[in-house]
Amino acid sequence: MSGLSPERPDTGSRILDVAERLVQTRGFNGFSYADVAAELSLTKAGLHHHFPSKAGLGKALVDRYTSRFVSALAEVNLGCADAVARLRAYADLYAGVLRKDRMCLCGVLAAEYETLPEPMRLAVTRFLEVNEAWLERVLDEGEAAAEVSFDGSARDAARLVVAGLEGAMLVAHAFGDTARFEAAATGIIDGLVRPPLPTRAG
Amino acid sequence: MSGLSPERPDTGSRILDVAERLVQTRGFNGFSYADVAAELSLTKAGLHHHFPSKAGLGKALVDRYTSRFVSALAEVNLGCADAVARLRAYADLYAGVLRKDRMCLCGVLAAEYETLPEPMRLAVTRFLEVNEAWLERVLDEGEAAAEVSFDGSARDAARLVVAGLEGAMLVAHAFGDTARFEAAATGIIDGLVRPPLPTRAG
DNA sequence: GTCTATACAGCGATAGAC
DNA sequence: GTCTATCGCTGTATAGAC
Numbered sequence: 010m011s012g013l014s015p016e017r018p019d020t021g022s023r024i025l026d027v028a029e030r031l032v033q034t035r036g037f038n039g040f041s042y043a044d045v046a047a048e049l050s051l052t053k054a055g056l057h058h059h060f061p062s063k064a065g066l067g068k069a070l071v072d073r074y075t076s077r078f079v080s081a082l083a084e085v086n087l088g089c090a091d092a093v094a095r096l097r098a099y100a101d102l103y104a105g106v107l108r109k110d111r112m113c114l115c116g117v118l119a120a121e122y123e124t125l126p127e128p129m130r131l132a133v134t135r136f137l138e139v140n141e142a143w144l145e146r147v148l149d150e151g152e153a154a155a156e157v158s159f160d161g162s163a164r165d166a167a168r169l170v171v172a173g174l175e176g177a178m179l180v181a182h183a184f185g186d187t188a189r190f191e192a193a194a195t196g197i198i199d200g201l202v203r204p205p206l207p208t209r210a211g
Numbered sequence: 212m213s214g215l216s217p218e219r220p221d222t223g224s225r226i227l228d229v230a231e232r233l234v235q236t237r238g239f240n241g242f243s244y245a246d247v248a249a250e251l252s253l254t255k256a257g258l259h260h261h262f263p264s265k266a267g268l269g270k271a272l273v274d275r276y277t278s279r280f281v282s283a284l285a286e287v288n289l290g291c292a293d294a295v296a297r298l299r300a301y302a303d304l305y306a307g308v309l310r311k312d313r314m315c316l317c318g319v320l321a322a323e324y325e326t327l328p329e330p331m332r333l334a335v336t337r338f339l340e341v342n343e344a345w346l347e348r349v350l351d352e353g354e355a356a357a358e359v360s361f362d363g364s365a366r367d368a369a370r371l372v373v374a375g376l377e378g379a380m381l382v383a384h385a386f387g388d389t390a391r392f393e394a395a396a397t398g399i400i401d402g403l404v405r406p407p408l409p410t411r412a413g
Numbered sequence: 414g415t416c417t418a419t420a421c422a423g424c425g426a427t428a429g430a431c
Numbered sequence: 432g433t434c435t436a437t438c439g440c441t442g443t444a445t446a447g448a449c
Contacts, residue, residue: 035326042425043424054427054435062425119322123241168379171378172381175381176379177378179318179374179381197375200362414449419446420444423440424439427439431432
């Protein structure tokens with residue numbers, strides 16, 4: 010049961026909400042059950058009832074994050090007709106995270122990759138692959154429609170976009186400067202637009 | 212005293228070496244004094260004699276990393292005549308880190324930014340600024356010499372390069388795939404080369 | 414400068430009452 | 432499903448002998 014209407018989220022979801030924000034701001038090794046419990050006025054034991062292990066909680070976190078992202082990508086497909094609009098909407102998904110003073114969940118976890126339990130590792134790379142696959146398709150179709158252009162394969166261009174946005178997010182987060190990300194995102198996408206934007210006279 | 216000749220590094224340096232590698236692979240919150248001590252066959256108390264607090268050790272880590280990077284950038288300036296060669300050499304500095312199965316020290320720390328003691332935070336952003344400033348100059352001079360071209364300011368282009376390389380490193384590290392980084396780095400730099408490279412017929 | 418020993422807080426996790 | 436209580440371990444850090 011979910012999404013029926015204005016309904017108070019169940020405890021499991023509220024735990025995930027708090028834990029997600031903590032991981033996005035402090036990292037998986039930078040938060041504890043005690044932190045989550047305190048925010049929800051629960052006890053650590055209460056948390057363990059819903060998520061017996063921290064590894065399981067982490068896996069659930071990434072899975073939910075990925076499935077929400079997939080939904081958001083589907084909405085972008087519906088709401089945006091051309092490739093450029095879709096790319097801008099995609100970058101705006103990242104910007105929305107940053108505006109809440111958070112990092113991309115999977116960007117943070119990628120930095121902690123070696124310390125993660127195996128199921129979480131797989132979930133993190135899956136998130137990245139899902140993103141790249143969606144972008145690859147957008148770029149492929151956009152190239153066919155002469156909306157975008159790029160050197161090399163659509164796959165490589167897609168990977169470049171993911172890397173660029175994740176990196177821009179990482180740096181902007183450290184500087185606490187969302188505008189830094191916006192500028193980078195604009196630069197990355199404008200570099201794909203065809204014909205070239207009239208940014209300045211050559 | 213340092214750099215006089217084949218000399219066994221002192222204990223302080225060896226501690227920094229081990230700690231640096233651990234942070235680059237596991238994060239600042241993912242390693243402990245015990246980890247470092249074990250590798251060096253020392254005791255935790257012995258470590259505390261050299262670095263009384265973990266915060267101080269972390270600060271020393273970033274400062275040394277930055278000053279080494281500054282030296283490397285100076286060597287690039289000497290060894291490479293044109294902007295494109297300098298950019299490729301710059302990207303190769305990152306690739307060298309990744310080849311050792313490590314992340315950029317400051318990239319990892321940026322992800323953990325909120326949990327870092329203030330002196331470390333400042334050291335991390337300083338590293339990023341030093342990188343951007345060096346790149347900005349290379350791009351500025353390269354543009355004047357018609358070796359590179361880009362939309363917008365050299366500063367924004369420099370920030371785009373740092374973000375792109377850091378992000379590519381983050382993703383490549385998660386996939387354990389150095390080739391992924393190489394491809395991204397090539398894509399980023401080729402996008403700046405002028406006139407456009409003959410990658411394929413338009 | 415390195416050791417043994419220890420203090421003390423925090424961690425993830427469990428048992429068992431309600 | 433939430434609680435109290437506690438376990439075993441690890442974390443950073445310190446005291447004091449050598």
